[in-house]
Amino acid sequence: MKSNRHERLSITLAVSKILNQFMVLLFCIFFLNLSYSQSRKDQSNKTIVVIDPGHGGKDDGATTRNGIKEKDIVLGIASKLVEFNNELLENHLLLFLTRYTDTLISLSDRTELAKKLKADIFISIHCNQAINRTASGTEVFIHPKSEVQAEESAYLGFTIQKGLADILGVKNRGIKFGNFQVLRDYNDSSVTVLLELGFLSQTDEAIYLSKEESQSAVALVILQSIIKFLGL
Numbered sequence: 001m002k003s004n005r006h007e008r009l010s011i012t013l014a015v016s017k018i019l020n021q022f023m024v025l026l027f028c029i030f031f032l033n034l035s036y037s038q039s040r041k042d043q044s045n046k047t048i049v050v051i052d053p054g055h056g057g058k059d060d061g062a063t064t065r066n067g068i069k070e071k072d073i074v075l076g077i078a079s080k081l082v083e084f085n086n087e088l089l090e091n092h093l094l095l096f097l098t099r100y101t102d103t104l105i106s107l108s109d110r111t112e113l114a115k116k117l118k119a120d121i122f123i124s125i126h127c128n129q130a131i132n133r134t135a136s137g138t139e140v141f142i143h144p145k146s147e148v149q150a151e152e153s154a155y156l157g158f159t160i161q162k163g164l165a166d167i168l169g170v171k172n173r174g175i176k177f178g179n180f181q182v183l184r185d186y187n188d189s190s191v192t193v194l195l196e197l198g199f200l201s202q203t204d205e206a207i208y209l210s211k212e213e214s215q216s217a218v219a220l221v222i223l224q225s226i227i228k229f230l231g232l
């Protein structure tokens with residue numbers, strides 16, 4: 001119980017810390033918008049971001065010991081991203097999800113959607129699982145399609161991972177090359193990353209990621225990192 005209270009307090013502190021940073025960020029965005037829209041970008045030229053919550057429908061992905069499914073956790077985080085982009089950033093990013101409900105979308109349809117939308121950034125979000133129940137932390141996967149693409153993707157991944165480590169205290173397991181279809185199939189020029197946000201086989205991370213307030217905190221860090229990556 002003691003650790004639960006402590007955990008709740010840490011989450012509350014982390015969320016309020018992020019919200020404070022967002023107030024500063026909102027001011028900056030408002031200020032930048034004035035000169036930005038007057039110079040070269042108009043409303044139709046927003047950055048297009050596609051978030052891909054992994055799995056769905058009959059594909060549960062990983063599960064926690066008490067049966068909470070990866071497909072629901074990642075959809076929860078993705079839905080919060082849409083909500084915060086709308087409420088906190090007034091849809092500053094043009095943000096789409098590959099699925100908005102508990103449905104199974106094929107991997108090729110996920111990348112097809114991103115191609116049709118001409119997404120500037122494609123982020124597939126997942127949770128990990130391992131036989132070693134002590135394994136913990138975040139992993140970022142990129143695909144080395146081209147040097148520039150790999151460099152930019154690694155930088156976005158690095159920014160998100162650093163945010164999760166610095167603000168939420170999640171262990172950082174580094175950036176790796178991964179030959180995942182969703183990374184491989186998307187086009188050469190876009191920034192494309194696959195995030196493993198923690199291990200559902202590790203008790204503390206499973207409990208943390210299952211909570212709605214934690215999913216909000218993770219979503220805020222991802223959104224803040226995208227804004228930082230874009231230099232806004």
Ligand SMILES: [Zn+2]
Nearest residue numbers: 054061126127
């Ligand atoms: Zn997964």
